[in-house]
Amino acid sequence: MTFPEWTKPGLYGALGGAVAISILGFTWGGWTTSGSAQTMAQDLAIEEVTLAMVPVCLNNSESDPERAEKLTNLGDLSGFGRRKAMMETGWAIRPGSDASDRNLAEACLAGLNLDGS
Template sequence: MTFPEWTKPSVYGAFVGAVSVSILGFTWGGWTTSGVAQKMADNFAAEQVTSAMVPVCLGLSEADAERVEILATLREASSFQRRNAMMETGWATLPGADAPSRDLADACLAELALDGS
């Protein structure tokens, strides 16, 4: 079976066009693979949960009888040690979780604004 002479350039053109569209789509077009999309969705969900739990963290801090002493300890701690100190207070532990959340500790510290107080 013989193919017409014009089929070879047409096939090459279609192949180069498909590769070009794929490269442009994934680099500039915003296309993603399912794995990348899943990671983006997981990160977004984690950020939203953290944002939603900040009022709980602040509520726990306000209800704590030792609030004044703990806030003084947090103010005295260096900026590198504040997250660990916040995690030790128990205010940054999500309800039902066994361990405190590092992201929630950071968000709660930002809302407490210890440097500006």
């Protein structure tokens, strides 16, 4: 069986077009793989749970009898030292957990508005 003369260039063109469409779709078209979509969904869920826990952190800070001392200490620090000190206050502990959460500590620091901004 013989194939028409245009078959070989036609197959190369179809293959090249499929590759080009795939590259354009994944780079500019917004296509994602299942793994990427799962990672994005998990990151969004963690962020939303952290934001939902900020009022709990702020309530913990308001009910702490040593609040003024701890706020003064937090105000004197900056950057990673401030986040570490926030984690040591015990305000950034999620209910049911024994350890402070770094993301919650950062969000709670933003909620405390120590810089006045």
